[in-house]
Ligand code: FPP
């Protein structure tokens with residue numbers, strides 16, 4: 001529910017009229033209704049948390065909501081910042097995307113372990129420590145996968161097919177958000193190429209705004225931008241970074257601590273899907 005609330009608000013911020021192939025709330029009902037619906041979902045989630053015996057979910061979800069907003073604000077502060085570096089990019093993505101997936105994995109693990117009797121009232125400190133260690137592994141899995149998910153999202157924004165992805169593409173450049181392939185490229189390109197790419201970024205954004213993303217002029221500028229990114233190995237760099245994160249995420253769930261169950265195998269398969277997806 002919180003995820004849905006953040007995306008309903010995000011679509012207002014990004015002025016996006018489609019998501020996953022469907023019309024967005026702001027597209028259908030306008031920004032005011034979308035802001036209020038996001039707030040409604042956010043409140044409904046906390047109401048549900050209040051029905052639980054444990055305060056942990058509300059506490060962790062509250063912390064994460066603060067983290068998400070901090071990530072969005074950091075991104076906003078760097079809008080149009082052409083010197084954005086990779087550590088700051090990872091900081092933004094860690095907060096705005098990975099934190100929510102990490103907390104979802106942590107809470108799923110904690111709840112399951114509590115129900116299984118590990119770390120419930122009356123168990124030993126050793127068992128509580130074991131429960132926390134398992135929950136940390138799941139949170140690491142979610143955090144690493146979340147960063148990989150966002151990098152793949154950045155790649156799809158540049159390379160994806162709009163009909164398959166189901167949302168407006170090219171919005172990152174249009175809104176002055178530098179993504180990993182572009183940050184890498186601007187660091188690796190010659191001064192002359194850097195200048196050409198900055199002009200391309202400018203025209204990708206303004207042409208997309210004039211003709212709608214994917215229009216003939218916007219597509220031309222976008223193709224030249226992608227060719228420039230390929231020439232400096234920046235697309236490969238981002239792909240490799242996402243793949244390494246998935247490998248690390250799978251390692252976080254590996255080891256002997258967790259038995260080889262269908263659920264674990266599903267999570268490992270899902271991890272691969274994050275970077276293999278075309279939508
Ligand atoms: C998608 O990013 C957006 C997020 C991952 C987080 C958005 C969070 C907020 C707007 C803060 C609202 C917070 C609460 C607690 C209600 P993107 O735009 O890069 O991805 P997209 O291409 O899928 O839109």
Ligand code: MG
Nearest residue numbers: 010011014016
């Ligand atoms: Mg968005």
